[in-house]
Amino acid sequence: DKRGRLWIGTRSGxxxxxxxxxxxxxxxxxxxxxxxxxxNAVTCILEDRAGNKWIGTRRGxxxxxxxxxxxxxxxxxxxxxxxxLVNNDIHSIFQDREGFIWIGTSDGFSRLDYKGSDSYAxxxxxxPRLRGKYxxxxxxxxxQEDAYGRLIVGTERNGLIFLDKLTHRFSDSFRNxxxxxxxxxxxxxxPSGNFWIGTIGGLFIANHNFSxxxxxxxxxxxxxxxxxxxxxxxxxxxxxxxxxxxxxxxxNIYSPIARQFRHLQRRIDGQKFDIxxxxxxxSDRRMNFWIGTxxxxxxxxxxxxxxxxxxxxxxxxxxxxx
Numbered sequence: 001d002k003r004g005r006l007w008i009g010t011r012s013g014x015x016x017x018x019x020x021x022x023x024x025x026x027x028x029x030x031x032x033x034x035x036x037x038x039x040n041a042v043t044c045i046l047e048d049r050a051g052n053k054w055i056g057t058r059r060g061x062x063x064x065x066x067x068x069x070x071x072x073x074x075x076x077x078x079x080x081x082x083x084x085l086v087n088n089d090i091h092s093i094f095q096d097r098e099g100f101i102w103i104g105t106s107d108g109f110s111r112l113d114y115k116g117s118d119s120y121a122x123x124x125x126x127x128p129r130l131r132g133k134y135x136x137x138x139x140x141x142x143x144q145e146d147a148y149g150r151l152i153v154g155t156e157r158n159g160l161i162f163l164d165k166l167t168h169r170f171s172d173s174f175r176n177x178x179x180x181x182x183x184x185x186x187x188x189x190x191p192s193g194n195f196w197i198g199t200i201g202g203l204f205i206a207n208h209n210f211s212x213x214x215x216x217x218x219x220x221x222x223x224x225x226x227x228x229x230x231x232x233x234x235x236x237x238x239x240x241x242x243x244x245x246x247x248x249x250x251x252n253i254y255s256p257i258a259r260q261f262r263h264l265q266r267r268i269d270g271q272k273f274d275i276x277x278x279x280x281x282x283s284d285r286r287m288n289f290w291i292g293t294x295x296x297x298x299x300x301x302x303x304x305x306x307x308x309x310x311x312x313x314x315x316x317x318x319x320x321x322x
Contacts, residue, residue, distance in 0.1 A: 001047050009042030014055060027070060035071040038062050038088075046093040046101070052114070054101065056090030061103055063117075073117055086110045086124035094143035096151065096165070104140030109153065125163070127155060128170045144187040144195060147208055154184030154197070160210075179204055179213060188234035188242075196242070198231030203244065218249070227252055275299060297321055 001007060008015040014027040014037055030036035039059035046054045053064040061075040078084040087105035094102045101112040108126040127138050142154030151163040159179050162171045179197070186198035193208035202217035203226060219225040228249025235243040244252040280292035283303075291299040297312025298321060314320040 001053065002051055007045050007053065009045050009055070011041050013037065013040045014042050014045075025070075027072075034074065037072050038074045038076065043090055044093050046095065048095045048101065049099065054093050056093050056103065058089055060088045061085060061090055061093075061112075063114075075112070075120075075122075082124075083120075083122050085122060086126070091139065091141050092143060092154075096143075096145050097149075098165075100165075102143050102151065104143060104153075105138075107138045109140040109143075125168070127153075127158060127161060141183070141185050142187040142198075144189050146195075147193060152187060152195070154187050156183050160184060160197070185230075185232050186234045188236055190236065196234050198234050198244070200230045200247075202226065202229045203231050 004019070006017040006019070008017060013029075016025040016027070017023075018025075027037050029038065029040050037055065037057065038061075039057035041058040042055060043058060044056040046056075048054065055062040055064055055072070060077075063073040063075070065071045065073060075085055077086065077088045085103065085105065086109060087107040089106040090103060091106060092102075092104035094104075096102065101114060103110045103112060108124060110125070111123045113121045113123075127140070137155065137157035139156035140153055141156055144152040144154075145165075146152060146162075149165060151165055153161045153163060155161060159182050160172070163169070164171070179199070182199035182201050182204075184197060184199055186196075188196040188198075190196065195206045195208075195210070197204040197206065202215050204213055204215050206213045216226055218227060218229050226244065226246070226249070228246035230247035230249075231244060232247055233243075233245035235245075237243065240256060242254040244254065246252065275291060275293050275296065277294035278291050279294045282290045284290065287303050289299075289301045289303060291301070293299065297310060300309040300311070301307070311321055313322065
């Protein structure tokens with residue numbers, strides 16, 4: 001959060017870790033207190049721009065209130081009431097540029113206009129049947145918004161759906177056969193405006209208007225590809241590194257900065273390039289590299305063609321290195 005503390009949602013309650021004390025504080029549902037967490041299965045956490053902390057659970061939405069102690073204000077579905085959550089099984093929470101809070105559930109999603117504990121309004125939505133050939137399912141797992149102000153809704157069975165936030169009209173204004181029916185689990189917006197979309201069938205990266213979409217998947221025996229095709233979470237840190245959480249392949253890290261480095265392996269195009277210790281490196285006017293080694297002579301590498309020459313001392317050759 002903005003105070004540098006780490007909030008961790010688990011299947012057995014909410015945890016607060018303070019790195020200064022290296023201690024955890026735990027919060028649970030208490031059946032005898034309506035100011036406790038509404039359920040112990042925590043599915044998502046959002047700190048909004050006002051510093052409010054929203055906790056999504058399998059049984060309702062909670063606003064965490066910190067004063068002398070920590071209390072929770074619950075927001076639940078009430079049958080027959082228009083001003084309540086569409087469903088209590090929360091999957092995702094998102095704040096848009098206007099400050100509205102969007103809550104995805106297992107049966108549609110809600111928009112919350114929160115002005116205070118006594119002043120709030122819910123508007124609820126069910127997914128339309130835009131693609132008749134797909135099974136209708138109202139589970140909403142992720143949100144983002146594009147440069148046109150549309151809400152991007154990531155669904156469990158119907159891929160991506162767009163909502164015009166002014167008219168409340170839905171559309172599926174792009175066509176991508178690989179993405180239309182995928183179960184969307186996470187959506188990340190890059191600073192450049194591109195979108196990373198985590199699905200159960202790999203990672204997709206789309207440009208700002210979704211006219212170009214690339215797919216990245218696991219390739220067997222290639223350690224530089226994704227470790228697993230089921231992508232559950234995406235995160236972009238302040239150092240510019242991308243974190244990709246998978247279902248059973250651990251965490252993958254992608255750093256654009258790493259692309260600036262080219263690694264010279266022991267062999268290049270079948271040529272031996274045995275440098276254990278490079279003690280001196282120089283480039284000439286043609287930007288070719290001369291590499292002096294510790295005990296294995298001098299190497300020359302043509303930067304453009306990768307041709308490698310190796311110079312070392314030969315007892316019977318006076319034209320070799322001394």
